[in-house]
Amino acid sequence: MSKSLISRRPVFRRGALSSADNNHQPSNSPLQALGWKPFFQQQLRLEELAECEPVKVMAVHRSQVEVTGDAGDEAILVNGPLFDDAAERPTVGDWLLLARQTRKPVRRLDRSSLFKRMAPGAKQAQLIAANVDNVLIVSSCNHDFNLSRVERYLALVREAGCRACLVLTKADLAANHDQYHEALKGHRDLPVVLVNALDTASVEPLREYCRSGETLALLGSSGVGKSTLLNSLAGSELAATSDIREDDSKGRHTTRHRALYTIPNGGLLLDSPGMRELGLADVREGLAATFADISALAEKCRFADCAHESEPGCAVQAAVESGELDERRLRNWRKLEREVARNSKTLAEARADDRALGQFYRAVQSHARAHKKRTD
Numbered sequence: 383m384s385k386s387l388i389s390r391r392p393v394f395r396r397g398a399l400s401s402a403d404n405n406h407q408p409s410n411s412p413l414q415a416l417g418w419k420p421f422f423q424q425q426l427r428l429e430e431l432a433e434c435e436p437v438k439v440m441a442v443h444r445s446q447v448e449v450t451g452d453a454g455d456e457a458i459l460v461n462g463p464l465f466d467d468a469a470e471r472p473t474v475g476d477w478l479l480l481a482r483q484t485r486k487p488v489r490r491l492d493r494s495s496l497f498k499r500m501a502p503g504a505k506q507a508q509l510i511a512a513n514v515d516n517v518l519i520v521s522s523c524n525h526d527f528n529l530s531r532v533e534r535y536l537a538l539v540r541e542a543g544c545r546a547c548l549v550l551t552k553a554d555l556a557a558n559h560d561q562y563h564e565a566l567k568g569h570r571d572l573p574v575v576l577v578n579a580l581d582t583a584s585v586e587p588l589r590e591y592c593r594s595g596e597t598l599a600l601l602g603s604s605g606v607g608k609s610t611l612l613n614s615l616a617g618s619e620l621a622a623t624s625d626i627r628e629d630d631s632k633g634r635h636t637t638r639h640r641a642l643y644t645i646p647n648g649g650l651l652l653d654s655p656g657m658r659e660l661g662l663a664d665v666r667e668g669l670a671a672t673f674a675d676i677s678a679l680a681e682k683c684r685f686a687d688c689a690h691e692s693e694p695g696c697a698v699q700a701a702v703e704s705g706e707l708d709e710r711r712l713r714n715w716r717k718l719e720r721e722v723a724r725n726s727k728t729l730a731e732a733r734a735d736d737r738a739l740g741q742f743y744r745a746v747q748s749h750a751r752a753h754k755k756r757t758d
């Protein structure tokens with residue numbers, strides 16, 4: 383398990399905005415710097431405009447969330463019936479509407495994107511982060527470069543609903559860049575940027591992914607250069623961040639990671655442990671989008687339930703034979719499909735268990751009521 387992007391070389395300040403961000407130009411308001419966009423504004427009803435204000439969730443704890451908004455930082459309780467359903471609970475990056483007077487959450491706004499994760503052995507998908515705009519999928523130009531891994535990340539990013547860019551680091555150490563472009567030619571809609579992450583000028587093309595008001599996340603294996611990349615993007619204006627130390631119920635100090643940071647002169651960076659442990663929880667659509675070429679071929683197979691193994695009239699196998707489709711890509715698609723099917727099954731079982739338990743409780747309650755009536 384890799385550590386935080388930030389822990390080793392602490393350069394980022396957390397969400398609280400510097401005074402430089404806090405000027406009065408409407409295009410650079412504190413809320414906009416936090417990612418407030420027309421998509422969220424449009425969700426506000428007229429009466430809410432007068433009585434509520436939006437705040438952004440910067441960190442999530444058991445029954446509280448840390449939020450930032452026009453009124454600054456505050457901690458909000460989120461344990462009411464509004465948030466009983468686990469899927470409704472706010473996650474990092476969410477926008478909540480607070481009642482101005484009581485400071486109580488009124489509702490959560492719809493998300494522009496959502497990362498969730500199927501933890502090993504868990505029955506329910508865990509929410510990782512919402513409203514991330516851009517994801518840099520980071521790989522290096524060496525043995526770490528692995529197209530199947532890139533496709534796995536792509537499926538996750540597309541399912542979440544974010545914009546992706548593939549960053550190939552250590553370009554300065556690679557003799558031949560053509561092989562990477564060649565390997566990626568099937569992914570025409572994926573921007574690819576080769577960089578020397580140590581060189582500020584070289585990472586300049588990535589700025590468009592971390593402008594003020596945009597939230598950025600990075601995915602990639604350990605050692606590919608994610609921290610180096612961020613340091614170069616942050617430039618010289620580095621400020622130290624620290625983990626939060628807080629007293630738990632037993633009066634001990636515990637250390638927690640914050641999840642959203644401000645990139646100096648840029649947008650927000652999401653760095654949560656969950657992002658580094660992403661699995662394929664229910665990513666059917668993301669997978670279909672990433673392998674749209676195979677889905678299109680499959681529609682041309684003679685049999686609707688073709689497994690693309692050795693069936694006659696299989697357009698997928700025909701494409702492999704003609705060289706149109708890379709066999710590795712087909713193998714990876716199969717593997718990811720199986721993984722998704724397994725995860726979806728676990729989710730479906732968990733939902734069925736919940737339903738059965740609910741039925742059991744209701745039966746017990748009605749039995750108890752009937753019994754009480756008899757004895758009254």
Ligand SMILES: Nc1nc2c(ncn2[C@@H]2O[C@H](COP(=O)(O)OP(=O)(O)OP(=O)(O)O)[C@@H](O)[C@H]2O)c(=O)[nH]1
Nearest residue numbers: 384551552577578579580604605606607608609610
């Ligand atoms: N020459 C060269 N070295 C690089 C480049 N990017 C990263 N490095 C080096 O590679 C090593 C690992 O980089 P990190 O930025 O720590 O990698 P990381 O992805 O953050 O790793 P984790 O924190 O383990 O997830 C460091 O020694 C960097 O200096 C690059 O583009 N060119």
Ligand SMILES: [Zn+2]
Nearest residue numbers: 683688690696
């Ligand atoms: Zn087929």
